[in-house]
Amino acid sequence: MSKEPLKSLKGSRLWDPGFPFRPARWPFFYGWVMVGMGTLAVVFSIPGQTMGFSVFTDILMKELGLSRVSLSTAYCLGTVASGFTLPFFGRLYDRIGARRMIFYSALATGVVLLYLSQVRWLLDCLDFLLGVPRAVLAFSVITLGFYMIRASAQGVLTMSGRNAIGKWFDYHRGTAFALSGLITSFAFSFAPRGLRGMIDHFGWSQSWLVLGVATMTIMAGMGWLFFRDNPEECGLRMDGVDHTRNRKAAHDDALTHRDFTRAEALRTWPFWVFNLSFGFMSLYTTAVTFHILSIAKQAQRGEIEVIGYFVPMAFISVLTNLLIGWMSSRTRLKYLLAIMNGGALVSVIGVIHLQTHAGVFSYIVGNGIAGGCFACLSGVAWPRFFGRRWLGAISGIGMSSMVIASGIGPLLFGASLSVTGSYTPVLWGCALVPALLILATGRSDNPQKDDAR
Numbered sequence: 001m002s003k004e005p006l007k008s009l010k011g012s013r014l015w016d017p018g019f020p021f022r023p024a025r026w027p028f029f030y031g032w033v034m035v036g037m038g039t040l041a042v043v044f045s046i047p048g049q050t051m052g053f054s055v056f057t058d059i060l061m062k063e064l065g066l067s068r069v070s071l072s073t074a075y076c077l078g079t080v081a082s083g084f085t086l087p088f089f090g091r092l093y094d095r096i097g098a099r100r101m102i103f104y105s106a107l108a109t110g111v112v113l114l115y116l117s118q119v120r121w122l123l124d125c126l127d128f129l130l131g132v133p134r135a136v137l138a139f140s141v142i143t144l145g146f147y148m149i150r151a152s153a154q155g156v157l158t159m160s161g162r163n164a165i166g167k168w169f170d171y172h173r174g175t176a177f178a179l180s181g182l183i184t185s186f187a188f189s190f191a192p193r194g195l196r197g198m199i200d201h202f203g204w205s206q207s208w209l210v211l212g213v214a215t216m217t218i219m220a221g222m223g224w225l226f227f228r229d230n231p232e233e234c235g236l237r238m239d240g241v242d243h244t245r246n247r248k249a250a251h252d253d254a255l256t257h258r259d260f261t262r263a264e265a266l267r268t269w270p271f272w273v274f275n276l277s278f279g280f281m282s283l284y285t286t287a288v289t290f291h292i293l294s295i296a297k298q299a300q301r302g303e304i305e306v307i308g309y310f311v312p313m314a315f316i317s318v319l320t321n322l323l324i325g326w327m328s329s330r331t332r333l334k335y336l337l338a339i340m341n342g343g344a345l346v347s348v349i350g351v352i353h354l355q356t357h358a359g360v361f362s363y364i365v366g367n368g369i370a371g372g373c374f375a376c377l378s379g380v381a382w383p384r385f386f387g388r389r390w391l392g393a394i395s396g397i398g399m400s401s402m403v404i405a406s407g408i409g410p411l412l413f414g415a416s417l418s419v420t421g422s423y424t425p426v427l428w429g430c431a432l433v434p435a436l437l438i439l440a441t442g443r444s445d446n447p448q449k450d451d452a453r
Contacts, residue, residue, distance in 0.1 A: 015097075015099060015100060017228050017229075017233045017234050018234075020225070022234070022235075023228055023234040023236065024234055024235045024236055029236070029239070029240030030168075030228070030231070030234065030236060030240075031168035031169055031176070031231065031236075031238075031239065031240060032176075033226060034164055034165055034168045034226075034227070034228065035165055035168075035176050035179055035180055037102075037161070037164070037222065037223070037226045037227055038161040038162060038164045038165040038180060039161070039165075039179075039180040039183050039184055040161070040219065040222060041102055041106075041157050041158070041160060041161025041164075041219065041223065042157075042158055042161045042162065042180070042184050043183070043184060043187045044106065044109070044153075044157060044214075044215055044218075044219040045109070045153040045154055045157045045158045045161075046153075046187065046188065046191050047109070047113055047149065047153055047208070047211050047215075048109065048112075048149040048150055048152065048153020048154040048155075048157070049153070049154055049188065049191075050285070050286040050289040050290050050406065050410075051188055051191045051192055051289050051310075052153075052191060052195065053075075053290065054192055054289050054290055054292055054293075055192050055195045055196050055199065056195075056199075056204060057071065057290065057291075057293070058293065059199070059204045060119075060142065063119075063120045063204070064119065064120070064123060064138040064141070064142060065134065065135065065138055066135070066138055066139065066142070068291075068294070068414055068417070068418075069414050069415065069418050070135075070139060071142070072290070072410045072411045072413070072414035072415075073139075073411055073414075074139055074142045074143040074146055075146050075290070075407060075410050075411070076407045076408055076410060076411035077143050077146070077147075077407070078142075078143045078144070078145070078146025078147035078148075078150060078407070079146060079147070079150045079403055079404065079406055079407025079408075080403075080404045080407040080408065081147045082146075082147050082148075082150040082151035082154075082155055082403055082407075083150075083155070083399075083400045083401070083402075083403035083404035083407065084400065084404070085151055085155075085400075086151070086155045086156070086159070086396050086397075086399050086400035086403060087393070087396045087397055087400050088396070089101075089151075089155065089156045089159070089396060090159065090392040090393045090394070090395055090396015090397065090399065090400075091392060091393045091396065092392070093156075093159070093160060093163060093391075093392030093393075093396070094389075094390060094391070094392035094393055097229035097230075098160055098163065098164040098167070098227050098228070098229045099223065099224065099227040099228060099229060101156065101160040102157070102160050102161065102164070102219075102220075102223035102224075102227050103220050103223045103224045103227075105152055105153075105156040105157045105160060106157060106215055106216065106219040106220035106223050107216055107220050108148075108152040108156075109149070109152040109153045109157055109212075109215050109216075109219075110212045110213065110214075110215035110216030110217075110219075110220070111212070111216070112145070112148040112149045112152055112153070112212075113149070113208050113209070113211050113212030113215060114208075114209060114212040114213075115145060115148065116145045116149065116208045116212075117205045117206070117207075117208035117209040117212065118205070119141050119142060119145055120205065122141055123137055123138055123141050126141070150403060150406075150407070151403075154403060154406070155399055155400075155403050157219075158399070159392075159395055159396065159399045162177075162180075162378070162379045162395075163391055163392060163395055164227060164229070165177060165180060165379060166379055166380070166382070166383040166388070166391065167229065167230045167231075167238075167383070167388050167391065168230065168231055168238060169238055169239055170238040170239055171239055171329055172239050172329075173328070173329070173379075173380050173383065173384070174324070174325040174326065174327070174328030174329050174376060174380055175325050175326065175329075176325075177321075177325055177328075177375065177376045177379040177380055178321050178322045178324065178325025178326065178376055179325075180375075180379070181317070181318065181321035181322075181325070181372065181375035181376055182318050182321060182322065184375065185314050185317040185318045185321060185371065185372070185375060186314050186318065188310075188314075189310040189311060189313060189314030189317070190310070190311070190314070192307050192310060193307060193310075195207065196307075198210070198211075230388070258387060258448070259386065259387030259388065259389035259390060260385070260386035260387055260390065260394070260447070261390055261393075262390055262393040262394050262397065264386075265385070265386045265390075265394045265397075265447075266397065268385075268447045269443055269444060270334070270385060270444040270445065270446065270447055271385070271386075271394075271447075273334075273337070273437065273440045273441060273443075273444040274333075274337060274377070274381050274385075274398075274444065275397070275398050275401050276401075276437060276440075277337055277340065277341055277434075277437050278374065278377075278378050278398060278401070278402055279401045279402050279404075279405040280341075280344065280405065280430075280433050280434060280437065281340070281344060281370060281371075281374045281402075282401075282402040282403070282405045282406040282409070283405035283406060283408060283409035283412075283430075284344060284347075284348065284409060284430050285367070285371070286405075286406035286407075286409045286410060287409030287410050287412065287413040287426075288351060288413075290409070290410040290413070291410065291413050291414065291417070291423070292306055292307070293306070294417065294423075295351065295354065295423055296354075298422065298423065299354035299355040299359075300355055301354065301355070301360075309360070309363065309364050312364050312368070313364050313367050313368045313371070314368070315368070316364065316365060316368025316369060316372065317367075317368045317369075317371040317372040317375065318372065319372065320343075320368060320369050320371075320372025320373060321372035321373075321375050321376050322372075323372075324336055324339075324372060324373050324376045324377065325376050325380075328376060328377075328380050332445065332446070333377060333380065333381055333384065333385075333444075333446065334441045334442070334444040334445060335441075336373060336376075336377055337373070337377060337437075337441050337444065338438050338441045339369065339373055340369075340370050340373030340374055340377060341370075341434040341435075341437045341438045341441070342369075342370075342434070342438060343365075343366045343367070343368075343369030343370030343371075343373060344366065344367075344370040344434040345366070345431060345434040345435055345438075346362050346365065346366030346369070346370075347362065347363055347366030347367040347370055348366075348427055348430045348431045348434070349362055349366070349431060350362030350363030350364070350365075350366055350367075351363050351423075351427055352424060352427045352428070352431070378398075378402075382394050382395050382398060384446065384448070385446055385447055385448065386447070412426050413426055
């Protein structure tokens, strides 16, 4: 695609990279501002993430009169449907850039949160006006809500924020994502407690209302003001310096020689191994978080105790994230992916034995390590392996896979509990996946190596 159509799409002075200020005039490299802004976008996606919904699960079941299986099914359908739309938004990201994408997705997320705040009122109105069973209406109303919030927040807002960070760095990309993960790990881990506090203070409906207004004003406003698509349009370079010295110091696996199209990326083995690994992490962590209170009950653990596990998990995740970010420019990513899958396997075994102290330890440590690796690798892998030109289209497929997997996970866990009365069967199935993926990482070298020959 030529630069001229791209310029015309960005339109008026309102979206000009130099308006209302020029990033090149900042006293330090503007990419670090983008790290902060991209991180803020991911934090604002929390209402659309599983931990953002986990504290509302039992409330929604009660308010809408739905069973756990019905709510899990609605969550699955809405999430999977949203996942299928993300490849389109990935291509749109490549066309219009990060600034517009963040602004529009933040506005959309805010509107959806306002919708969710009124689902009970909407259900009562529809129940009065239509001669349709209330259970059907409740299922339809919440499925639509799940679809919209998963597409706008977990999908587009997260993808845009992370892609924006990846486009501003090359050699220091791992460090940038590690610093971003430092904040998001704590934000995600404290989110259940923070949202629970909001519910206790405002009520569940008002909490979503407050979050919606904040997203439309703060995130959309900050997105328009500070986001820029890439350093080149601002008269800057990646990392803010000449890359000659960095490229000599970097590991061969960290060098990018050309941009892959989406079709080319999909034909490579590493894409699918990394994509399936990220997808499994989304499926497993989403399912466990979604059903965490029910899992705690089965393991005879208190609700407050289990929610408290997320705090030490965050510390481990942050330390892992910083280490993986530092290592990412110094070693092959396939080794770091093996560590992530190993952590996931330890975590699954821990949940199976959560009633024991060893199980709790395994769950916290394994999930912390896997989460820390995931936070870094899911941002570093695509631009390193396939370049920046078609990053939106490629990451759109990756994000689509993760979102679809995150929708299937809670349904599988809910079905396991409904059919067998336990989560153990589905957990043993989950243990098999990372074990196989560890074996698959052996041939997952950077596809850029073939182009360098």
